[in-house]
Amino acid sequence: LAARAISAIPRARTAASWLARQDTFAKRHIGPNEAQQQEMLKVVGVKSVDELMRKTIPASVALNRDLKLADPLSEVDVLKRLQELGSQNTVYRSYIGAGYYNALLPETIKRNLFENAGWYTQYTPYQAEISQGRLESLVNFQTVITDLTGMQISNASLLDEGTAAGEAMTMCINATKKKKINYTFLVDSKCHPQTLAVLQTRAKFLGVKLVIADHKTWDVSQPDVFGALFQYPNTEGTVEDFSALVARAKANNVLTVCATDLLALTLIKPPGEFGCDIAVGNSQRFGVPLGYGGPHAAFIATSIDHARRLPGRLVGATKDSNGNVAYRLTLQTRETHVRREKATSNICTAQALLANIAAMYAVYHGPDGLKNIASRVHNLAASFAHAVESNGHSLQSNVFFDTVNVKVGGGLTVDQVLAKADAHRINLRNQGNGFLSVSFDETVSETDLRDLINVFSTSDITTAGFDSVTASPKNHLSAFVRQTKFLQQPVFNSYHSETDWVRYAKKLENRDISLVHAMIPLGSCTMKLNAATEMAAVSWPAFGSLHPFAPLSQARGYQQMFEELKSDLREITGYDEISLQPNSGANGEYAGLVAIRSYHQAIGQGHRNICLIPASAHGTNPASAACAGLTIHAVKVTASGNINFEDLKAQCEKHSNNLAAIMITYPSTYGVFEDNVKDVCDLVHKHGGQVFLDGANMNAQVLQCRPGDAGADVSHLNLHKTFCIPHGGGGPGMGPIGVKKHLAPYLPGHSVVDTSLVGNSVSSAPFGSASILPISWSYIRMMGNAGLRSATAMAILNANYMKARLEAHYPVTFKGTNGFVAHEFIINTAAFDDVHITCVDIAKRLQDYGFHGPTMAWPVPNSLMIEPTESESKAELDRYCDALISIRQEIREIQEGKYPVGNNVLSNAPHTLQVVSSDGWNRPYPREKAAFPVAWLRDVKQWPTVGRVDDTFGDKNIMCTCDSVSAYAANH
Amino acid sequence: LAARAISAIPRARTAASWLARQDTFAKRHIGPNEAQQQEMLKVVGVKSVDELMRKTIPASVALNRDLKLADPLSEVDVLKRLQELGSQNTVYRSYIGAGYYNALLPETIKRNLFENAGWYTQYTPYQAEISQGRLESLVNFQTVITDLTGMQISNASLLDEGTAAGEAMTMCINATKKKKINYTFLVDSKCHPQTLAVLQTRAKFLGVKLVIADHKTWDVSQPDVFGALFQYPNTEGTVEDFSALVARAKANNVLTVCATDLLALTLIKPPGEFGCDIAVGNSQRFGVPLGYGGPHAAFIATSIDHARRLPGRLVGATKDSNGNVAYRLTLQTRETHVRREKATSNICTAQALLANIAAMYAVYHGPDGLKNIASRVHNLAASFAHAVESNGHSLQSNVFFDTVNVKVGGGLTVDQVLAKADAHRINLRNQGNGFLSVSFDETVSETDLRDLINVFSTSDITTAGFDSVTASPKNHLSAFVRQTKFLQQPVFNSYHSETDWVRYAKKLENRDISLVHAMIPLGSCTMKLNAATEMAAVSWPAFGSLHPFAPLSQARGYQQMFEELKSDLREITGYDEISLQPNSGANGEYAGLVAIRSYHQAIGQGHRNICLIPASAHGTNPASAACAGLTIHAVKVTASGNINFEDLKAQCEKHSNNLAAIMITYPSTYGVFEDNVKDVCDLVHKHGGQVFLDGANMNAQVLQCRPGDAGADVSHLNLHKTFCIPHGGGGPGMGPIGVKKHLAPYLPGHSVVDTSLVGNSVSSAPFGSASILPISWSYIRMMGNAGLRSATAMAILNANYMKARLEAHYPVTFKGTNGFVAHEFIINTAAFDDVHITCVDIAKRLQDYGFHGPTMAWPVPNSLMIEPTESESKAELDRYCDALISIRQEIREIQEGKYPVGNNVLSNAPHTLQVVSSDGWNRPYPREKAAFPVAWLRDVKQWPTVGRVDDTFGDKNIMCTCDSVSAYAANH
Ligand SMILES: Cc1ncc(COP(=O)(O)O)c(C=O)c1O
């Protein structure tokens, strides 16, 4: 029999079906193979996958059909198609600037970090003890930002410069003691246009009066003015002296925000030194590809007084249970998911990976290297300025860093210069009024400079002419010279050889758990496979080297991909239109709510301002609603986790006149498909409200049901969950939204690039973090109908299998009508109060098993929410279940008095290898019980590098840069 | 002062020198920065680098000038230039076959292994305890080979199929009991032509009569016949039944060698099942790019009886000091460097990285996946065969796997078909006599098949026609169907999802020390930086996808690069001509000796057959000489490690008439620049001999002195040492040779590709492992004169710095005239005999310090040879010195009786983390002393995963496949 099986060359039924490759991507993406599926179905107690789907997904929403998706491509074929698309993008040399510059990503950082799954498949460092590597790197980022801006404290990145400006405005709102009626935020008109647009959207729904005007006309003594923002150097390249203005503002209790440029700050006086309260900007030019708009890490920095108002993640040092320095996310109480409706920022996923790249760029170059780069850039600009002046053009300003704004003259018209530029495949920025600006960057070569000069000349420059204009460039920044040192800390002065840098990066990488080690079943986070094929195009210059404001005609490949992706997402969601602009889930929520509000305004219902949100919602939901100026009312949930329909009814009726929206999550954050989702939508609609359905749980829906069919009006999609963009240790992400037809006109437009929509910009870049969209596009293209349907089914099977195995050990309270869960489930850990064991202890103890814990204490207290995803094989699910069951047994030992409360393997978890090998071991349990509680840990184990972090200590003693950490370590 | 330093924008003296980037590659490549260099010079006791060079390198050979090398390019610019070169290569679809096939490297293997420095910067696993990952992977490779060939034991790779055939022939020579006069080796004429050529070279100088003839004409009963080799399937694609022939051979004590194809063997009866003694072949089509000829891993497998005759590295299981299974290089006594002049193979560096890729390809696809691929390939061939027959062509054979040999007919001429193919950018193989062959592979798509059919048709095939020829392809292999299963071991049936595979690969990677963790100062191995920029082009299809026998007109980019590289190497070595064919250092030695012998023959001195080799030479020197049929006489060395000039004189005089060559190493393997190297050359020349100067130590010479100037006639260059090709855990490498004019006509030619040279082929591919040459080319291009000169100087400074720091603790016996060493040095460890501590114990103890030990016990017993290379910074050198000094102190503690002989941190080293955290610790020293003897280990430490391996046990119990290991583990 065996022989027969082997000897038979597999043949197919139809003509040339043998021509199809057997090695489909879906088989590689999905963890359990068919045999394993059968075993799992038995444990779950159903006969087939179909039966499980029928019993899990309400018939009222079940899709039961194929969608209009292309036939699946193999991995090779998708790469070919991506190459074709890439070849339809035309990479001109960009001198457009406006906050985006060409940069050289050092090849070693590209290979060893940017393209390294050990870095990009990490989650946000919620489990600090197994995340010390990237936490250290993020402290490096924060140090780069504080040192260069001259501020005291920086967060660990924001989404882009525009939203960072928005967050800064919100900080000013919160910080000011002025009355919040008719209050005014001043913005200099020479800020980058995309920043202005994002600020306009933000201001509109917060009731802030945004005055965009030349800062020279500002009157900061007006009582309504609470904050002011300017760009330094400004969008035309001019470096202006804002110190007098800032002083005046300070005297009037007006907070000042400086939007600035990190490379310029290596040479010019930083905003912190002339009194600014907040600095924001983009760190992209520290090695990160343009990527047609992103992802890049924006930054925000401020003084220590405002630390608790800083949005986003903040990494700080604390001590661990052994008294050593350890890093963690600090001041978490400021955060979205904690503050909920009191939140003033909705930032959740940010740009950790890109912040790490920027930080490593600084580590690799060091202060002198950065200054050398900046000086060369400045010299390029200065030489160019000299050349164009000699050619009869004039300069708008003589004080610039990298950007020369040229009033075209010298016998040439703007159109002639632009035509010449085009012939040289060069993009300039048309500033209007006869001005063209040219922004220089580190990639510009001698040839490039010569080409640029020629573009602005009637005849080509001679060698002698070139030598003379480049001979000794003038310093145009002498009035602004930076006097202070920066980045003097050892980390920025130790790893300048490639060998040293690689080892430093590897040391950090190896301190962290990522998907290359083990499953990371964080509920609501969908940590699934990020396939190498999906990631490939992200590194290609054809996708990486486009400026976001390049003419659309140069981005045909991208535009084609966007059309295909939008079409696929429309099909998958059941919506009529998609916007790719929001660059995180929360930003998608915001964009969706903004669309709802705009729609209401358009139909004369602008007064509607109440948003209902179930108590179980993710923290970003109320936070986004707050950012959109909505008033939040919580809807109760039933004991089984469903929306309390009676309460909903009552609230709808009560708020009927002012009901703007409801935000629901489907399947719910309790991991349950609610049967009455359509009724909820109908009810809200009946009362004039719109339905925002949070798409973070799309991994339970794709090809099985659709939010649009359920009756929702708008959803965001976390492409960094369901659609395979890696989480990057806390970003990048992408949060496109889908809307029904009536909301389509209110999707985000862009102020620079024609998106055929105006207003409601939510991101700096027209298509968000465009360069990671090939990941999601590839995933859909390789999976097709059957693959996607099966992925969803397997995500649900995997969750139900784990639930079935764990149920006897930990209560699973929330289930659907037939007793099954969706793609995730919650185990209750409240039963161990008697022995002082909480979900945190279990998560920390899981680290001793080499695992990253599930989501802790959310959406219900003292629980763990487990989401395995479809990419995990049965073997890995079993390892995780075995670990949790073994931990349950360890808890029982405490309950039975075998080990004391407060001094046991759980309460002391995690155990570092230094602890388990220390000479002074004095625990009541053996070392091997601490270190190797199950046999397979002897084969492979990823260790925590610090003991349990002390959260209280860290929040009390805020240390968020390398300086303070080394000082702290020295004093300790 | 500080402020001034920062405020000054650096300006340069000359006109536009500020345009040059400050961030030069040389600064990244070289470890110590200028400040560190100054500190180190002080410790060394010289004022300047120049002084150190003057005092180290004999004035008689010192170069003291620039060479004709291009100005250095920046990393960006070298990548641009590589892109230009790549674009001059034209990638046609190749159906040439002949042992090289297109293959799909799974994207995840590409990213996570092929492009992962954690895998490619490892050394050959001489330190088994910190190499368990790749040792396991190599056991997987060996299992793939034995299972698919049906043989009992396989080695861990050879250089290419041609040299593997050569090694097989040598095995037959050694195994036969027949008289070795006039002895004959039969080779079927339908072997791949490049294999025939390599065999011809090998046979010529071993005195073997090579008879190339149709196997049907063989008479194996002739007494002179000791071995026979055939190809299965043969080079025309035909699968022949060799079982009767093999049986006849066996009856006549003639050993049979089957050159075969792994993919075919998934479907057809393997050679082991019809009695062959040896199987050889290329594993390239298991995922490895064509690379214009290499690198690829060849294989050789045999029965257990011949295990001790297998050349190259063999990985086997043994037990470790804790009684656990551990892998190691087994039966090392068979090896080159041990057997020296008694060696019958000179193989040293092989193709470990490529073997790992092939093994992982099997792990990833599993037996069913491999069979599916093979079946599809066969179906493609069958459909094509059917189509061409319908078009009036005829087939040479009806029994084929992937290659169809077509007698052109159907109204078309060979030229017409070739012209049509060219128009479709398709390469076919012209087999002569009106035959064109077409070899199919897994990359071929439906469109490709259609194009091929059209190339052989007068009019394009219709859809109906295509559907009918592809409907149900005939099985052309029914007479050969494989009946036995293969790869049933768990490792080939567990990691088929990408997630599972990535974690398996990461587990193995993390078990091994590589350059991403710490310096690996293996003397004579030059483990320097392998920069990401140097590695980039190796992954590009423009370099990876060319078939080695593609027309030269399609490889213009490669040819241009070869010319530039050869020109650079001529300059650097002082030789007149370079051959890029030898694909390892040892193969370069062989090629050089073959050139010498051919030259002697040409000038009527063919009787010269004596080769003088100093006792201190690397083992490959005598081994290569033996392979070239030379008789070796050892030359004595003086106590200070130099050649004993008196002995040399005596021997030259004694052997004057028969002196063929001397093989010397410069600087010597003792790490010393001998003053009289020119005298040595003169003397040997006077006696009619030629001088082979082993170039393995070029890292001490580049731009400081040149072997050609020293008077040598020929040298090999280990590009995988001095010229930055990573060592890959035991290959790939490249061993080009440089020769003086008179030897140039005797450099290796090629039988298929016009290299304008005939004869003396030493490798299967015309330009060796062409696809890794961009690495060395880039290195030279980015360094330029000054960079290279400085690299050599820093290699010497680093060695002298370590010597200066260590000298007080360990005797350094061998030094140059002024007391300095070259780029490496030897510390003597014989002084610890009293406490039973040897160099091995020190190397094992270094593992506890997170370090890879230096070269042990070579070239003198009980010593450690340390070569830091220029890429290590002072900080890393200091860490290593500190470790060795700390170990010296630990030895002193034993000597002082503090810890017992035989039970101390050295004799028990290395300590795994399981051991140091075990409950049953009963050592006389504390755990922390074992685990963390110095403070920085608490910051980062790479742990050994097994205790000390038991060499004796392993050599007695040979277990070289997963089967036997799991059986062994089960029985243990
Ligand atoms: C249910 C839910 N909604 C919204 C979000 C916010 O998405 P993002 O982190 O991309 O802003 C999350 C993120 O975890 C989530 O789980």
Ligand SMILES: Cc1ncc(COP(=O)(O)O)c(C=O)c1O
């Ligand atoms: C001095 C010397 N010669 C020759 C060789 C052989 O080179 P390969 O290993 O590439 O065959 C080596 C390799 O280590 C060596 O050190």
Ligand SMILES: O=C([O-])O
């Ligand atoms: O690898 C060596 O044999 O030197």
